[in-house]
Amino acid sequence: MDFIIYEGKVALLLALFYFFYRALLSRETLHRLNRLVLSGSVVLSFVLPFCVLTFHRTVEVSEMKMIPPIQSEVALPSLQQRAAETLSETISSAPQGIWLLPVLSGLYFAGVAFCLVRIVLELKQVSRLIRSGEKIPQSDGSFLVIVDCDIAPFSWINWIVLSREDYLSENRYILEHEKAHIHLGHARDLLVLNILSTMQWFNPVMRMLKEDLRAIYEYEADDEVLRAGADIKEYQYSLIRKAVSASGYSITNSFNHSILKNRITMMSKQKSAALRGLRALYVVPLVVAGLSCNSQTVTDYKVSKNSQIKAEESLQSSFYPSPTEVILEVSLSGNNVEYRVDGEKVSMDGIGQKVLQSRGNDQFAYVSIDADPNVKSGIIQDVKNQLRKVDFLKVQYVCRPNVSVQRRLDPLGVERNLSDLPKESFDGDVQIRLNQNDRLLYVKMGGKNDVSPVDGKDLFAIAKSDIERNHDISFYFIIDRGSSFGAYSSAVQSVYEAYKAVREDMASSQYGKPFDELDLDLQDELIQKCKAKIIEIG
Secondary structure, three states, X not given: OHHHHHHHHHHXXXXXXXXXXXXXXXXXXXHHHHHHHHHHHHHHHHHHHHOOOEEEEEXXXXXXXXXXXXXXXXXXOXXXXXXXXXXXXXXXXXXXXXXXXXXXXXXXXXHHHHHHHHHHHHHHHHHHHHHXXXXXXXXXXXXXXXXXXXXXXXXXXXXXXXXXXXXXXXXXXXXXXXXXXXXXXXXXXHHHHHHHHHOOOOOHHHHHHHHHHHHHHHHHHHXXXXXXXXXXXXXXXXXXXXXXXXXXXXXXEEOOOOOHHHHHHHHHOOOOOHHHHHHHHHHHHHHHHHHHHOOEEEEEEEEOHHHHHHHHHHHHHOOOOOOOEEEEEEXXXXXEEEEEEOOEEEOHHHHHHHHHHHHXXXXXXXXXXXXXXXXXXXXXXXXXXXXXXXXXXXXXXXXXXXXXXXXXXXXXXXOOOHHHOOOHHHOOOEEEEEOOOOOEEEEEOXXXXXXXXXXXXXXXXXXXXXXXXXXOOOEEEEEOOOOEHHHHXXXXXXXXXXXXXXXXXXXXXXXXXXXXXXXXXXXXXXXXXXXXXXXXXX
């Protein structure tokens, strides 16, 4: 899907660039400039979607607020019937989406393969034709290839192919025209253009752009011949005489071309003033607009000294002094997963016991699960089941470089399953499903389900919008065991950040201050009004 979206962006950019070219430059005789603009437009269209501008916004917060608050969750009733209803609703609401992507992908890549095969076959035919002909070296380093078949003159890389009849006619303009193509490097540009066009085979704009660019190559070659002193009338007559045949190869530069009338008109046209070339500056605002549409904003959190002191005082006043942090590392070693508790290697079954030893008598201790982002979520679920042996233990998901989310684990035997999804209170709540390919599905429940795929970077904005409308909303994370820990922890953090952002807006609108500058009672009041309700299923 990402690749199809990328191709859609390329098609849109090609259309914009080509529209402005046709409106501003296509009628000018500035052939070199037009060639540069059109070629550059193709390259920019394929490159710009990869250029993502990142803008940083700094928010000053306390050290305590850098980790979203832990919310205890009430045990949910087991309802097998609701689980079946939820699954049937989800499946029935997305059959089209299941089939649409493979069909689009198959159709697209079939078109790409067909175009590539056609290019390869044409290259083989041209190569075979060149090998079969009589080769005559030229003073400029090119080679004249004489063939015995009836074919229109054309050039390819460093070869000029003529029929024996054209060679014996001693029409010097044919050679001069084809040599101009070689000197100007048109064959190289045509090859690159044809390869890129295979990725946009469905785009009519790409075909029109190719035809315009091939016409510019002919205009350039004609201009070179006339600059060398050729008589314009005699040269035009030679074009007309050769207009009865065609080379038939899209990868070559042919002496005659289907735009013969346009070529003759362009030769006789008054040369455009150099200042008219400034119209090509239209490319600059289009590039800026393309970069702006592909930009993103990242929030950087800065811990201030005063807010850090306030956080420390808050921890002391809430009987949470310097809790013990137990580090549980989950890393990948080839195909194996390794576990370490405070640096000591342990087995999966020994995690709970080792955490109990490291925790000691500190009832406020918590475990930081510092896992490789590529570790499967199923492994993390197994780790959490081991940690549930420690009653109501707090855990912190740590995923480099900037994900840190705290949660409270239910004790063993109270873990959530799909059958625990509520029925009555589901109106307005949200399911966030993460599949084995790390794709997110955002399901709004209640009435008619609203199911939509969500990009990870957009989850924050969507969740924030829903929290603003309903402060009592609950988010149910349903995680496939094949998904990655990095994708899961990032998604959970995005929702937590959405809650924090809503509280920040509430603090600003109600009290005229940032959240971390409010006294602890007001902070607690806002937290209670907008309490994070994030429930993990599975």
